[in-house]
Amino acid sequence: MSIAVLRDYLPLFARSALLTVRLGALGILLAVLVGVLCSAAQYFRLPVLQQLSAVYIELSRNTPLLVQLFFLYYGLPKLGIRTDPAVCGVAGLAFLGGSYMAEAFRSGLEAVDRVQLESALSLGLTNAQAMGSVILPQALSISMPALVANVIFLLKETSVFSAVSLMDLMFTAKDLIGLHYNTVESLTLLVVFYLLILLPISILGSLVERRLRYAGSGT
């Protein structure tokens, strides 16, 4: 392994790591939003929306991200919708992640007994107050491990972004290997940068989980 090559490649990997993080964060944020809306539709048994979100969840969970990305990247222009790679990447991640987030929220909500909601309502809290102060704090602390796992899963999934010519970490590694055959250096940097992104999230996640566990659970 050549230190000089590593040093040369470092800025390239750093730049693509930034792209991975930026698009990943945006996609995950949108995925959380989609997840909240879908799980709310299911929790409150909203007519039509409940069925729609069920269909979406099956569709999203049972197709690979790569296929979803191809659909967005090559399919949408055929329908006259112009899409650039970054938008495709974020939209694809949100589409895939939305269902995983929805399932994480749903399992948390379902774990909180409905009598808790009734108990809050019987005190005269509004639906919104009962959700905000009683149900969601409990549901979130139950969902937290699944949510953290989803964030990590989705960030790893960004590695298929290169397929729609986004210059993410994977793209850079493949590109450099193809150009200069510095396979060892490229792969080393690839692994190091993924770890740099994912390890802090993993550690932060378990810290948050532990904190929540202290405060919550056990009636």
Added chain:
Amino acid sequence: MTKPLLTVEGLVKRYGEHTVLNGLDLTVREGEVVVIVGPSGCGKSTLLRCINALEPIQSGAVRLEVAPISRESRDLPALRQKVGMVFQSYELFPHLTVLDNVTLAPRKAQKRPRAEAEREALALLERVGLADRARDYPRQLSGGQKQRVAIVRALVMHPQVLLFDEVTAALDPEMVREVLDVLLDLARQGRTMLIVTIEMNFARAVADRVIFLDGGTIVEEAPPEEFFDHPKTPRAQKFLNTFTFDAVKRPHPSSLADPTT
């Protein structure tokens, strides 16, 4: 006689094809303690839940003084503040301390200042002997303590009427008394209460009126002495018999040995 506070009129509640309450009428007057008894599954919990509009009803009306309590009431949260409810399973909020459990609704729903809500909460906790547990989480309390907190949580809202649904049914026998004592104390203060219970001796002591619910309606309604000592309907007699063992009592050994019997 005091004025009617809570009125239930022609209440019909069905779950699908199953009619649980079939045109039930009930009036609770101010300061009155009404105890509801009846066989398992006769709809006691359902009645309390309908009074608080936690369940949609098919027909009839519930009124607090003159205000209708229904799922369509625009001011349902404000009405529910005036109807306190205590559940069999306590339903304390596990992620909040005892004090926060008690002050959550006064602060959020009644917009009372934290300091004032906490002062009253602590005074009420003191009264049920739990002031020193204010900073604990529910999981650190015994069942009886949890239920006393749940009662305080209802009281701090200054409800006009209190609904209790078998609040001692989930408790170990040695904790039943401490909770019933709180209810007796509330009765002495002149609170209006609607109590579902299977503690017949307690019912006799606390009730101004006992209601026997069966088959979706009120079958018998009487002062406690009359109801327990001289039930009029066969259904009430049969129900009360399930609480005694006289009919199956074995003869005393000495009488067995007596050759003349």
